[in-house]
Amino acid sequence: MPSKPSGAAAPGQVRIIGGDLRRSIIPVVAMEGLRPTPDRVRETLFNWLGQTLPPIAVLDAFAGTGALGLEALSRGAVHVAFCETQPVVRRQLEQTVSLLAGRLNRPDIKTSVSGQDVCAHLRSALQAGFRYDLALLDPPFHSDWLEKALPLVLAVMKPGGRVYVEWHAGLDDNPTVSSMLQQAGWGVEREQKAGQVFYHLLYMHASV
Numbered sequence: 532m533p534s535k536p537s538g539a540a541a542p543g544q545v546r547i548i549g550g551d552l553r554r555s556i557i558p559v560v561a562m563e564g565l566r567p568t569p570d571r572v573r574e575t576l577f578n579w580l581g582q583t584l585p586p587i588a589v590l591d592a593f594a595g596t597g598a599l600g601l602e603a604l605s606r607g608a609v610h611v612a613f614c615e616t617q618p619v620v621r622r623q624l625e626q627t628v629s630l631l632a633g634r635l636n637r638p639d640i641k642t643s644v645s646g647q648d649v650c651a652h653l654r655s656a657l658q659a660g661f662r663y664d665l666a667l668l669d670p671p672f673h674s675d676w677l678e679k680a681l682p683l684v685l686a687v688m689k690p691g692g693r694v695y696v697e698w699h700a701g702l703d704d705n706p707t708v709s710s711m712l713q714q715a716g717w718g719v720e721r722e723q724k725a726g727q728v729f730y731h732l733l734y735m736h737a738s739v
Contacts, residue, residue: 668697
């Protein structure tokens, strides 16, 4: 994961806030710009999605600590793919995912941690015909990663799927992103702001 500009150091750990792994610790590597999704933002997201998820396939892009994907796994997701390119962060993520997934008594669980960048992972998924029910996007703020990854993300979503985007600005403020969503038949279902973080839940229009 490319570094994420931030004015504050990341905490040493965060905790899963819901589901079977509630209160489990997620270590946070001391790396400048690593920015775990705040508890109150994760809480709101899963109020939107539902406290318990069906057995869905989830992509945690730009995973970092893996807090978003692990939260989904804790709440019922059965297949969670994490993408993280920073080697130090990825090694910690691999350990965390292995430990926490092993605590769940659910034999159908599948997890993977990829060192590919998100676009390469998505192209591979497209070629393989794999589709996701939920994608969690928390790209580096003030970068072009959202514009690069979003078209591919939308292409690998199942009908009725949802895409979560965490960003430094509202998506309506970015003409390029707004145009991508409109052309692909997607819209913003819900959005809120917490401090300097804007977060959005996207949906596919029924007519698409």
